[in-house]
Amino acid sequence: MRKAFIVARREYVANVRTKSFIVGILFLPILLLASVFLPSLFQKMKGETRRFSVVDPSGESLAAIEKALEAGAGGGRPLQFALVPPSEFGGTPDEQREAMKKAVEEDRLFAMAEIGPGALEDGSGCSYLSKSAAEEGLLDFLSRTVTTLYRERFLARANLEPEVVKKANATVWFQERLLSKEGGEKETTKADKVGGYASLGFVYLLWMSIFMMAQGLLTSTIEEKSNRTVEVVLSSCTPFDFMSGKVLGLAAVGLTLVGTWITCFFLFFQFVAPAISETLASFDIGAILGNPVNLSFFAVFFLLGYLLYASIFCGIGSVCTTLTEAQNLIGPVTLILMIPLLSMFHTVKNPDSTLSTVLSWVPFFTPFVMMNRVAAVPPPSGIEVAASVLWLLLWVYLVMRGAAKVFRIGVLLYGKPPKLREILRWARAR
Amino acid sequence: MAIESALAIDRITKRFSGHVAVDGVSFSVPRGSTCGFLGPNGSGKTTTIRMVMNILQPDEGTITVLGVPAGEIVKDRVGYLPEEKGLYKKMKVREQLAYFGSLKGLEPREALARADSSLDALGIGDWKARRTEELSKGMQQKVQFLGATIHDPEVLILDEPFSGLDPVNAEVLKNEVLRLRKRGKTIVFSTHVMEHAEKLCDEIVLVNKGKTVLDGPLRDVKARFGRNAVFIDYEGDGSFLSSLPAVARANDYGRHAEIVLKDGASPQDLLRSLVGRVAVRSFEAREPSLNEIFVRKVGENGGA
Numbered sequence: 001m002r003k004a005f006i007v008a009r010r011e012y013v014a015n016v017r018t019k020s021f022i023v024g025i026l027f028l029p030i031l032l033l034a035s036v037f038l039p040s041l042f043q044k045m046k047g048e049t050r051r052f053s054v055v056d057p058s059g060e061s062l063a064a065i066e067k068a069l070e071a072g073a074g075g076g077r078p079l080q081f082a083l084v085p086p087s088e089f090g091g092t093p094d095e096q097r098e099a100m101k102k103a104v105e106e107d108r109l110f111a112m113a114e115i116g117p118g119a120l121e122d123g124s125g126c127s128y129l130s131k132s133a134a135e136e137g138l139l140d141f142l143s144r145t146v147t148t149l150y151r152e153r154f155l156a157r158a159n160l161e162p163e164v165v166k167k168a169n170a171t172v173w174f175q176e177r178l179l180s181k182e183g184g185e186k187e188t189t190k191a192d193k194v195g196g197y198a199s200l201g202f203v204y205l206l207w208m209s210i211f212m213m214a215q216g217l218l219t220s221t222i223e224e225k226s227n228r229t230v231e232v233v234l235s236s237c238t239p240f241d242f243m244s245g246k247v248l249g250l251a252a253v254g255l256t257l258v259g260t261w262i263t264c265f266f267l268f269f270q271f272v273a274p275a276i277s278e279t280l281a282s283f284d285i286g287a288i289l290g291n292p293v294n295l296s297f298f299a300v301f302f303l304l305g306y307l308l309y310a311s312i313f314c315g316i317g318s319v320c321t322t323l324t325e326a327q328n329l330i331g332p333v334t335l336i337l338m339i340p341l342l343s344m345f346h347t348v349k350n351p352d353s354t355l356s357t358v359l360s361w362v363p364f365f366t367p368f369v370m371m372n373r374v375a376a377v378p379p380p381s382g383i384e385v386a387a388s389v390l391w392l393l394l395w396v397y398l399v400m401r402g403a404a405k406v407f408r409i410g411v412l413l414y415g416k417p418p419k420l421r422e423i424l425r426w427a428r429a430r
Numbered sequence: 431m432a433i434e435s436a437l438a439i440d441r442i443t444k445r446f447s448g449h450v451a452v453d454g455v456s457f458s459v460p461r462g463s464t465c466g467f468l469g470p471n472g473s474g475k476t477t478t479i480r481m482v483m484n485i486l487q488p489d490e491g492t493i494t495v496l497g498v499p500a501g502e503i504v505k506d507r508v509g510y511l512p513e514e515k516g517l518y519k520k521m522k523v524r525e526q527l528a529y530f531g532s533l534k535g536l537e538p539r540e541a542l543a544r545a546d547s548s549l550d551a552l553g554i555g556d557w558k559a560r561r562t563e564e565l566s567k568g569m570q571q572k573v574q575f576l577g578a579t580i581h582d583p584e585v586l587i588l589d590e591p592f593s594g595l596d597p598v599n600a601e602v603l604k605n606e607v608l609r610l611r612k613r614g615k616t617i618v619f620s621t622h623v624m625e626h627a628e629k630l631c632d633e634i635v636l637v638n639k640g641k642t643v644l645d646g647p648l649r650d651v652k653a654r655f656g657r658n659a660v661f662i663d664y665e666g667d668g669s670f671l672s673s674l675p676a677v678a679r680a681n682d683y684g685r686h687a688e689i690v691l692k693d694g695a696s697p698q699d700l701l702r703s704l705v706g707r708v709a710v711r712s713f714e715a716r717e718p719s720l721n722e723i724f725v726r727k728v729g730e731n732g733g734a
Contacts, residue, residue, distance in 0.1 A: 006532050014520065228516030232577065235483045235510040236533035238502060412485065 003237035007245025008252065015216060015253045024212065028261045032268045050138050051108070053084040055096045056115040062086070064149045065142065081138055084109065104129055113142050120146075120153050178377065199351075199375030202298055203344045203368050205258060210305050210367070211337060213254035214313040217246060218326055221317030221411075230411050239408040243318075247310045254306060297374045300389060305367025307396045309337075315403035315427070319410035325417045340368035351376035360388060363395035402427030435494070436461045436585050436616035437482065442491030444477050451477040453640035454491070459618055459633060464611050466627030466648075467620040468720075469637040470728055475620040476513055478637070479589050483510050496584060506535040509583035513590040513620075515574045519563040524549065526562055527577055534581035541580065548576045552602075568599040575606060586610060588619035592626055604630065624721040634720070636727060643727045652717040655726075659718035660689045660697050666708035676700045681722065688722055 015021055056062040069083055089099035093114075100112040110132070116125015126146065128139050155165040177185050224230050233242055312333060320326040340359065347356040351373040360369035360380075370388050373380050406426045410418075418426075435458040444452040452474040459465040469475050480486040482493055484500050493500035496507055518526055524545040531541030549555045552572050557565060562573065571594075579586060588607075592600050607630065611617060621627055627634060634651055636644040644651060663686050671687055672680040676695035681688040691700065697715040704710055718726075 003533060006529070010521075010529050014518070017520075224516075224518075227519060228512070228514040229518055230516065231480075231485065231512040231514065232510070232516050232530065233533065234485045235508075235512070236505055236530070412480075 001241070004241040004245035004248060007233070007237065007242055008249035011220065011246050011249025012252045015220070015250065016256065021253065021257070025257055025260050029264045029268075032264065032272075036272065049080045049082050050110040050135070051082045051084055052111045052113065052138060053086050053089060053096075053100050053103075053109055054113045054115060054142075055086060055093050055100065057093045057117065058115070058120070060120060061115040061146050061149060065145050068141070068145045081141060101129065104131065107131075110135075111138055115146065120150050123147070123150050197348070198294070199348050199372050200344055202294065202375050203340070203372045205261065206298065206302055206305060206371055207337070207341055207368055209254050209258045209302065210309055212257070213250045213306060214309040216253065217250045217310050218313040218317040218330065219323065220246065220250070221314055222320055222323055222326055225318070225411060225414075226321055234411070239411065240404055242411075243314055243404055243407045247307065247314060250310065251303070251306055254302070258302070293379075294375050297371060297385070301367040301371045301392075304389070304392045304396050308364070308367070308392070308399055309333075311396075311400045311403035315406040315410070315423070318407040319413060319423060320417050321414055329417070329420065329423075336364055340365045340372070343369065344372050347372040348376050352378065352380065361391070363392060366392045366395075405429060434461055434497070435459060436463075436496060437465075437618060438494040439478070439482070440492045440494075442478070442481060442488040442493060444474075444481060444486060444488050450640055452481070452488070455637060455640065455642050456491075457635045457642055457645045459616060459635075461616055462611075462614050463632040464607070464617045464630055465619075465633040465635060466631035467618055467635050467637070468622065468624070468627055468724060469620070470622060473637045474640040475637060476589055479510075479587055479618075479620060482587060483508065506581065507584050509534075509578040509581065509586040511575060511578040511586075511588045511591055513593070515571065517562045517570055517574060517577075519561070521562055522559055523554075523562055523565065523573055524558040527573065527580055530577040531580040534583075536581055544580050545576075548580060549573075552576065552606075567594075568596065571595060571599055572602065575603060579606075579610070583615070585616045585618070588617070590621055591619055592621060592623060624719065624724055628720040636724065638728050644723070648720070651723065652720075655718050655723055657715060657717050658691045658693075658695075659716060659722060660691065660700055661712075661714045661716070661719075662687050662689065662704070662710055663712040664704070664708040664710050668708055670707065674700065674703050676703065681725075688719055690718060690722060 054062050054065060066083060069081065086096050086100075089096040089103070097112075097114065100109060103109040104112055111128060111130035113128045114126065116127070118124040119126050128142065130138075151169070152165065155168060160168070175187070177187055179185055224233070230242075237245075313330070316326055316329045316333070320329065343355065343359055343365075346353070347359070347369060350356055356369060356373060357380075359365050360373055362369075366388055370380075370385065370392075374385060379385075406423055409426050410423075438458040439456055441454045441456050442452055443450065443454055455474065455478055467475055467479070477486065481488050482495065482500055484502065484505060495504040498504055518529075521529070524542065527545035527548070528536075528538065528541040531544060532538050536544065546555070546558060549558045554565075554569055554572060557569060562570065565573065575591075578588070591603055591607075595603060604626075607617060607619070619626075619630075628648070631648050634645065634648050635642060665685065668680075668682050668684065668687055671677060671682055671689060674680075676691055676699040677689055678692045679690045681690075689700065691697065697713075701710070701713060
C-alpha cells in the first residue's frame with residue numbers, strides 16, 4: 001500500500017501543475033466575481049436605454065407613467081426606459097403622432113404609445129408602435145401603469161371611499177407551511193426555499209467534479225500506456241497498487257478543487273455578496289453549507305460516486321492506447337451520466353416522486369440522485385439513505401474489483417482495443 | 431545447485447488465449463555473471479522477462495530470484511529496463527528518477543540525492559531540472575537506464591537495451607553495463623544482436639518458439655560446436671565460396687566471410703582453393719561465432 005501512496009503523490013503533483021487544473025480552480029471565483037461586476041458594467045453601457053414617448057392629450061396617463069419611472073419601475077437594471085417629453089414632437093396630438101412615428105422609423109425612438117380618449121373611461125383606444133415584436137418589457141410596463149390608473153378612476157367614480165378602494169386592490173397572501181414526515185408543521189423559511197436550490201448546486205458540483213476527475217484519470221491512464229511508463233511502474237509495484245494509487249491521487253486533486261470552490265463560494269456569500277446586494281445577502285449560505293447533513297452527505301456521495309466512475313474510467317483507459325479509442329467506449333458511460341443531470345430539476349421539486357425514488361436506487365445514479373433528494377425538502381428517511389449508501393458501497397466494491405481485473409490485463413495490451421463484451425468477460429472472470 | 435543462482439527458472443509456461451508464448455523454459459543465471467538472453471523476435475523473451483518481474487504470472491513452473499520465489503518482495507532488489515522505453519514527458523528529469531527510486535523503496539530524500547549524483551556521473555547533470563521532453567533521444571535513453579539502476583539493484587534485467595541506440599550511446603550503455611559487472615552485479619539482457627552478446631556475456635540462453643534451445647557458459651556452448659569455422663578477409667568476387675567442396679555453409683559479407691567447414695575438411699583444403707581466386711588478407715580458424723550458432727540452432731528448430 002505504501003507504493004500506492006507514492007503513485008498517488010506523483011499523480012497529484014502532476015495534475016495540480018497542469019494548466020487545465022489551474023483554469024478549473026479559478027473558474028468558480030471568476031464566475032462569482034463576474035456575476036457581481038458584469039451587471040454594473042452592463043448598466044454603464046450606453047444604448048441599452050429604450051427611449052419612448054407617449055401621445056396623451058389629457059396628460060393624466062403621461063403623469064402616471066412619469067411617476068412610475070421616477071419610482072424606479074423603469075425596467076430592470078441592464079435595461080432602462082426613458083420617456084422623451086411629447087412636447088419635443090409638437091404641440092398638437094396630430095403633430096406629435098406624426099413626428100413620433102418618424103422618430104421610430106429613424107430609430108431615434110424605440111417605441112411610441114398613444115393613450116386613447118376613452119382609456120381611463122372604459123380602457124379602450126390605446127395603441128403601441130415599435131419596430132420590435134420581441135421586446136415586450138416596455139409594453140408591459142405601459143399597460144400595467146395605465147391599468148392601475150384606470151382601476152383607481154373606475155373605483156373612484158363608483159363613489160367608493162379610498163379605504164375601500166385600497167382594500168379592493170389588496171392581494172391575498174398565503175402563509176406557506178411545511179409538513180414534515182414526522183407530522184410536525186413549521187413555517188417555510190427562506191433557508192428551506194434556498195435549500196431546495198442548494199440541492200441543485202450540490203448535485204451539479206458533485207457531477208462536475210466526479211466527471212472531471214474520472215476524465216482526468218482516463219487521460220492519465222492512456223498517457224502512461226502510450227508513453228510506456230506502465231511497464232516501468234509495474235516492475236516496481238502491483239497493478240492494484242498502481243491503479244489504486246492513481247484513483248487516490250486524482251481523488252485528492254478533486255477534493256482540492258471542490259474544497260477550493262466551496263471555500264470561495266462560502267467566502268463570497270459571507271463577505272462579498274452582502275456588501276453588494278440585499279437579495280444576495282438574504283441567501284443564508286452558512287445555513288446551507290454549514291448544514292452538517294448536506295456537507296457530510298456530499299463527502300460520502302463524492303467519495304463513492306468518484307470511486308464508482310473512477311474505476312470504470314480507469315478500466316476503460318487501461319484497454320485503450322489512444323484517446324480516440326477511449327472516446328468510443330466512453331460514449332455510453334457519458335450518456336448514462338447525463339440522466340441524473342437531466343432529472344435533477346424534477347427531483348429538486350419532487351424529491352419523493354416515484355421517478356426520483358427509482359432513479360436514486362439505480363447504482364450509477366445513486367450518488368447524484370440521492371444527494372439531490374437528501375438536500376431537497378422533504379428529505380428521504382434516514383433508513384432509506386443509509387440503505388442506499390450500503391447499496392452503493394456494494395456496487396463500488398463490485399465495479400472496482402471488475403475494473404482491477406480489466407486493468408491488470410488491459411494495461412499491457414497494445415493494438416486494437418478489445419470489444420466491450422470481451423472487457424465485461426474479463427471483469428467477471430474469477 | 432552447485433553455484434548459487436541469481437535467477438533460476440524452472441519449466442515455466444505461459445499461454446495467451448490460444449497460443450503458447452513460453453513453453454517449459456528452464457535456465458539459471460549464476461550470481462555475478464552477465465547472461466545474454468537470445469532469441470528471434472516473438473520467441474518469448476519479453477514474456478519470460480515479464481514473468482521474472484512478476485508483471486505476468488506463469489501458468490506453470492517456478493521462478494526463483496536471489497533465492498526467493500519471484501514476487502513483490504524481490505522487485506525492489508531487481509532493476510528492469512523494458513524494451514519499450516517509457517518516461518513521463520512532462521516530469522522534470524531528477525523528479526522522474528527520484529520517483530522510480532522511491533517506487534523501488536528508496537526514501538524520497540535519498541532518491542533525490544541519488545538522482546542528482548547519477549545524472550552528474552553520466553555528464554547530464556545540467557539537465558536535471560529540465561522536463562524530460564526537452565532532452566534528446568540519447569539523453570532520454572541514459573535517463574531510462576539510470577531509472578532502472580537508481581536503487582542499486584543486485585540483479586539488472588535489460589530487455590533489448592541496445593535497440594535504437596546510435597553507436598555513441600550504445601558505447602555509453604555498454605560501459606555502464608561493464609561497470610556494474612565489475613561491481614559484482616548479475617546482469618541479464620535480451621537481444622537479437624549477437625555481436626553484443628558475444629562481446630559482453632559469460633552465459634547465454636537461446637530460446638526459440640517459447641522453448642530453450644541452448645544454454646550454458648558461452649565458452650562451453652561454443653566449444654560444443656567445435657573449431658570448424660574459418661573467418662577470412664578478402665578482396666575480389668567471393669560468390670563461389672559456398673559452392674566449394676570443403677564448405678558446408680558460407681556467410682559472405684562481400685569483404686569478410688564466416689565459413690563453416692564440412693566434417694572432415696581442414697582449413698588447409700579451404701585455403702588452397704582460395705589461392706588465385708581471391709586476394710586473402712587474413713585467415714583465421716576458430717570456433718563459430720554466436721551468430722552462426724544462433725542461425726544454425728534456430729534453423730534446425732524450424733526457423734524464426
